[in-house]
Amino acid sequence: MNQDSTKISLTNRSKVVSNKKMTLMERFYLPAVLKGMSITLSHFFKREVTIQYPEVKRPFSDIYRGMHVLKLDDEGRERCTACGLCALSCPAEAITMIAAERKEDEKDLYREEKYASKYEINMLRCIFCGDCESACPKEAIFLTNRIVPSQYKRTDFIYGKDVLVEKKNARVDVSKRQTPEVLTFKQDKSKSHNK
Amino acid sequence: MDIQLVLYKLILCVAILLLSLMIAMYATLAERKVAGFFQDRLGPNRAGIFGLLQPVADGMKLFFKEEFMPANADKVLYILGPSLTMLVALLTSAVIPWGGTLNIGGTEFALQVADVNVGVLYVFAIVSIGVYGIMIGGWASNNKYALMGSVRAASQMISYELAMSMSIVAIVMTTGSLSLNEIVAQQHGMHWNVFTQPIGFVVFLICAFAECNRAPFDLPECDSELIGGYHTEYSSMKLGFYLFSEYINMFISSAMISSLFFGGYDFPFMNDLGLSHNMVTILGTAALFVKITFFGFVFMWVRWTLPRFRYDQLMRFGWKGLMPWAIVNMVLTGFIHLLFKK
Numbered sequence: 001m002n003q004d005s006t007k008i009s010l011t012n013r014s015k016v017v018s019n020k021k022m023t024l025m026e027r028f029y030l031p032a033v034l035k036g037m038s039i040t041l042s043h044f045f046k047r048e049v050t051i052q053y054p055e056v057k058r059p060f061s062d063i064y065r066g067m068h069v070l071k072l073d074d075e076g077r078e079r080c081t082a083c084g085l086c087a088l089s090c091p092a093e094a095i096t097m098i099a100a101e102r103k104e105d106e107k108d109l110y111r112e113e114k115y116a117s118k119y120e121i122n123m124l125r126c127i128f129c130g131d132c133e134s135a136c137p138k139e140a141i142f143l144t145n146r147i148v149p150s151q152y153k154r155t156d157f158i159y160g161k162d163v164l165v166e167k168k169n170a171r172v173d174v175s176k177r178q179t180p181e182v183l184t185f186k187q188d189k190s191k192s193h194n195k
Numbered sequence: 196m197d198i199q200l201v202l203y204k205l206i207l208c209v210a211i212l213l214l215s216l217m218i219a220m221y222a223t224l225a226e227r228k229v230a231g232f233f234q235d236r237l238g239p240n241r242a243g244i245f246g247l248l249q250p251v252a253d254g255m256k257l258f259f260k261e262e263f264m265p266a267n268a269d270k271v272l273y274i275l276g277p278s279l280t281m282l283v284a285l286l287t288s289a290v291i292p293w294g295g296t297l298n299i300g301g302t303e304f305a306l307q308v309a310d311v312n313v314g315v316l317y318v319f320a321i322v323s324i325g326v327y328g329i330m331i332g333g334w335a336s337n338n339k340y341a342l343m344g345s346v347r348a349a350s351q352m353i354s355y356e357l358a359m360s361m362s363i364v365a366i367v368m369t370t371g372s373l374s375l376n377e378i379v380a381q382q383h384g385m386h387w388n389v390f391t392q393p394i395g396f397v398v399f400l401i402c403a404f405a406e407c408n409r410a411p412f413d414l415p416e417c418d419s420e421l422i423g424g425y426h427t428e429y430s431s432m433k434l435g436f437y438l439f440s441e442y443i444n445m446f447i448s449s450a451m452i453s454s455l456f457f458g459g460y461d462f463p464f465m466n467d468l469g470l471s472h473n474m475v476t477i478l479g480t481a482a483l484f485v486k487i488t489f490f491g492f493v494f495m496w497v498r499w500t501l502p503r504f505r506y507d508q509l510m511r512f513g514w515k516g517l518m519p520w521a522i523v524n525m526v527l528t529g530f531i532h533l534l535f536k537k
Contacts, residue, residue, distance in 0.1 A: 030397070033500075033501065036500045036501065037496060037497065037500045039500075040233050040496065040499055040500040041496065043232075043233055043234070043235055044229075044232045044233055046235050047235075048231075048232070048235055048236055048237050049235050049236070050236050050237045
């Protein structure tokens, strides 16, 4: 190799290509073919990297951005107040909602006077960026490490409140993504999204 | 007595036919499994345990697919193409000795459908018809890709057939017979031809890859350039016939390599184990199938190792590489045979 020229090598595995005439042995090709075959054979006995998906699942990161959840508060009331910030922040325009006023006898269902009577996320549009999560002022919507399953119909990908709202007896743990740092960041008035 | 023989041959024919089809069926699965393992994957494993029902599912799928025929295709030739390919692929198995003789009720039955005394010539005659199936199919499709593929197939098969037959000539010279049964019989006791004919073996093996249109000689199909090559316009079971015959050809080629160079149904210490005659025959057939399986594996192994040739490289390799070596091998064998054997 030419030492004078300052070449940057990232892997130190680069080889200088040459057009030199092949020796008689090289022109037989068979040794090279056998060498290649020994390389492929060594892969034949290597451990397979396949993960048998539905039976075996690979571990996800704690802050994996998968299917959304609409959280309930500690008393089991919906936190969402249908302010629409999530829909506004959504770059894919996947979220729609209709707001409604809480009745007197619904105090144990909804935390504040206003709630979302209809809340839909189109999972085919969603790009799982998590902007809705960071926009939400009420800690109501979170992305979770659950995967959106496949469906046969496009309409089946529009998830309503029946799927999104967490069940009282089967709470979804989001404590890993709701760290103190995240909470202070959300309260920080100097950031544009909190103004 | 004659009726007994005819019945026996009929049973043998049907058995070999079914066996060839079964093996071709499971060769498709084996190919995908082997490909998977070579690429650090698992391959199909959902249909049945280890994916054993996968070929059945694939076959079912092919049967239920739409039978499509291009508008301007030659109807008769279009159907004749795959039929001929399939027929030719199955015909070769008639002369291959699948084992020694079975002694049933005092009568000796050979595990070979027809002991033709020009067996090697028969095989070459049949194999060279094989190119017609591909040619006709590609021509009748009325599609430029199909035609290109079939033209490639024709020129490739004709070029490699020459070197292939010449490597066999050396074996015929040492054996002194064209009968496959005789060639196998003379290799008994580990006198396998591969030890005396290493150049011939390598030439024959490479030509066998080319004759089967397998990688690195799969230019007739050549998915990346010609879509599917000669079977671009085929669908449903007609396509199935083409794909199936490729695997049958692979199976028969492996059987031919085993018979010509690796002693066929001969295995080490064949006559020293003190087993009964029938037992030895059955073990011999098993040994032959072990060899066939190994060469089937080599076919797949090479496919997942070597990249495809460029077309001019393919022709240059056939004519300027293999042909001279086959001739050198033939001349050398002739000299040695003349000097030392007689």
